[in-house]
Amino acid sequence: MSKDSFDLTGRVAFITGGASGLGLATAEAFCARGASVAIGSRDEEKIEAATSDLRERAGDRVEGVPIDVTDDAKVALAIDATVQRFGRIDVLVNSAGYTVRKPAFEMTGDDFNRMYDTHLTGSFRCAKCAARVMADGDGGSIINVASVSSVVDVIEVAPYAAAKSAVMALTRSLANEWARHRVRVNALIAGFVPTDLNRHLIVGTDRGRRVLEHTPMARFGEAREVASAAVFLASEASSFVTGHGLAVDGGFSSCGVGDSVAPWVGEAP
Numbered sequence: 001m002s003k004d005s006f007d008l009t010g011r012v013a014f015i016t017g018g019a020s021g022l023g024l025a026t027a028e029a030f031c032a033r034g035a036s037v038a039i040g041s042r043d044e045e046k047i048e049a050a051t052s053d054l055r056e057r058a059g060d061r062v063e064g065v066p067i068d069v070t071d072d073a074k075v076a077l078a079i080d081a082t083v084q085r086f087g088r089i090d091v092l093v094n095s096a097g098y099t100v101r102k103p104a105f106e107m108t109g110d111d112f113n114r115m116y117d118t119h120l121t122g123s124f125r126c127a128k129c130a131a132r133v134m135a136d137g138d139g140g141s142i143i144n145v146a147s148v149s150s151v152v153d154v155i156e157v158a159p160y161a162a163a164k165s166a167v168m169a170l171t172r173s174l175a176n177e178w179a180r181h182r183v184r185v186n187a188l189i190a191g192f193v194p195t196d197l198n199r200h201l202i203v204g205t206d207r208g209r210r211v212l213e214h215t216p217m218a219r220f221g222e223a224r225e226v227a228s229a230a231v232f233l234a235s236e237a238s239s240f241v242t243g244h245g246l247a248v249d250g251g252f253s254s255c256g257v258g259d260s261v262a263p264w265v266g267e268a269p
């Protein structure tokens with residue numbers, strides 16, 4: 001019988017932003033598929049909470065690793081610590097991030113620089129360190145968590161949208177350069193999923209209502225739905241996929257005119 005191509009048994013994944021939201025859901029999904037997972041976060045308490053919960057299901061296949069993706073040295077230490085602990089890295093998920101909503105007239109150069117340092121340069125720092133390990137091993141898969149704001153504007157998040165758009169360009173560049181090292185690089189174009197990052201912006205707000213009106217499936221996503229797509233990109237099931245942005249957004253980024261869905265927003269599907 002052929003092996004399940006979505007199986008991650010024996011794979012080692014490092015997940016930045018792994019102690020909450022999409023990153024934590026991805027850690028859970030990877031563990032459920034048999035992977036060992038290093039959960040990266042700046043916050044020791046969040047690491048402790050996330051790892052102790054996951055260890056109940058996955059035992060010693062879970063490790064917490066402190067990381068600040070804006071710091072070259074801390075990124076290098078985190079990748080080294082993961083290799084020391086598990087012996088290899090096969091998958092990197094760049095899920096660290098944050099957002100700021102303000103009109104562009106109120107944004108500063110610092111707002112842009114900090115946003116880029118986390119989302120773009122941070123993803124690059126982690127990708128470069130992890131890809132060296134992958135290239136010396138059996139190759140691997142890098143998954144950058146991009147956003148619908150990588151492909152359409154979602155108003156008043158200019159630095160976030162610019163950084164997430166650049167993450168798509170980074171995804172293509174690294175995919176192109178690192179295919180020869182057997183490292184695939186893809187992005188998830190995540191739609192609106194209420195998490196610590198954006199719950200205050202979209203749940204019960206006018207902005208959230210407008211998002212739903214422009215989402216053909218007329219609901220927010222769930223973190224586990226983004227995590228399922230990450231399993232695909234991490235696994236053999238996607239062995240010929242690289243440089244791709246996979247939308248997991250209920251149709252949001254494909255939706256031009258949203259009027260036809262508006263009447264049933266808020267109703268049970």
Ligand SMILES: NC(=O)c1ccc[n+]([C@@H]2O[C@H](COP(=O)([O-])OP(=O)(O)OC[C@H]3O[C@@H](n4cnc5c(N)ncnc54)[C@H](OP(=O)(O)O)[C@@H]3O)[C@@H](O)[C@H]2O)c1
Pocket residue numbers: 016017018019020021022023040041042043046067068069070094095096097098118122145146147148189190191192193194195196197198
């Ligand atoms: N939720 C959505 O609707 C949505 C949609 C599209 C894209 N995304 C993207 O998905 C990713 C995950 O977001 P989320 O929704 O899961 O939000 P979240 O729960 O707030 O997770 C983001 C994590 O990033 C970590 N982080 C932030 N800055 C960091 C840094 N400098 N170094 C290391 N870790 C850092 C934070 O962890 P610590 O504070 O523990 O370090 C936080 O737990 C982000 O890149 C976000 O832009 C989210």
